[in-house]
Amino acid sequence: MRTGVIGLGAMGMPIAANLHQAGYLAAAWNRTRAKAEAFARQTGAAIASTPVELATQCELILISVSADQDLLEVIDALLSGLAPGSVVVDTSTVSAQTARQVAQQLARKGVHFLDAPVTGGVEGAKSAKLTMMVGGDAVVLERVRPTLEAIVQRIVHMGPAGSGQMTKATNQIMAAGVNQAVTEALAFAKAAGLSLDKVIEAVGGGAAGNWFLSHRGPTMVRDNFTPGFRLALHHKDLSICKQMASDLGARLPVIEMTLIHYQRLMETGYGDEDISALFRLKQKLFEGEP
Secondary structure, eight states, X not given: OOEEEEXXXXXXXXXXXXXXXXXXXXXXXXXXXXXXXXXXXXHOOOBOSSHHHHXXXXXXXXXXXXXXXXXXXXXXXXXXXXXXXXXXXXXXXXXXXXXXXXXXXXXXXXXXEEEOOEESHHHHHHHTOEEEEEESOHHHHHHHHHHHTTTEEEXXXXXXXXXXHHHHHHHHHHHHHHHHHHHHHHHHHHHXXXXXXXXXXXXXXXXXXXHHXXXXXXHHTTTOOOOSSBHHHHHHHHHHHHHHHHHTTOOOHHHHHHHXXXXXXXXXXXXXXXXXXXXXXXHXXXXXXX
16 A cells, blocks of 8 residues: 655654565654655655645545644645545544544544554564554454564454554553552662673562563663653653543552653653653662652
């Protein structure tokens, strides 16, 4: 399928690169023109001058942006160029309500929409080993699946529009809990004088082993917080989760606590670091700081 990508950020750029390598990418567009031009120089991919121009060239459009309002603005910008029967797939993390709103807006024009957030971080985007959780029409998903398989390792259809984002929210809540547990435990081990590399080796092979420990543990204990997933973005995602939980009549302690901790880190200039920068705060627990 002739495919376009809108948004060439940390996730969108490797997604576009993999689609280009697979021969699917017709054009890409990014709000910051310089970034799009750099991508074109690196890959030889075509760059559209506007979202409408991209829409007129493509049967399938993938969107990768940062927030709900960004998605809504992109959809508004695309509308006049979208042909009936085309498919828009949003890989961003937004609220389920926004996903349903976009699905209804596009349906009025005869355009299909899949909310299809991904997990796997920048590494997964680069290696095309992301997992995609999809809300929307299963028949439409099967139509675009061959193209999506160029950028992901696993695709799971979750149900109607909004279901993908509800699943991503579940993932983000889990990620917050894992981050809390791993950073706190490693701060404890450091205060106890243990070799953190040996702790990661020993614990990583047992019941407490997990992806975050094995992939972020070795870097965080060396104060390397190069982002795989930016802390400020997880803060944004958890704010969405908080609202979604509230809509279901609940407050979730893990979300509440992590939002407070992330806010402290953002206020001290660490918002663009990896979420494992939470280790900075956890170490202070053993220095007599709250």
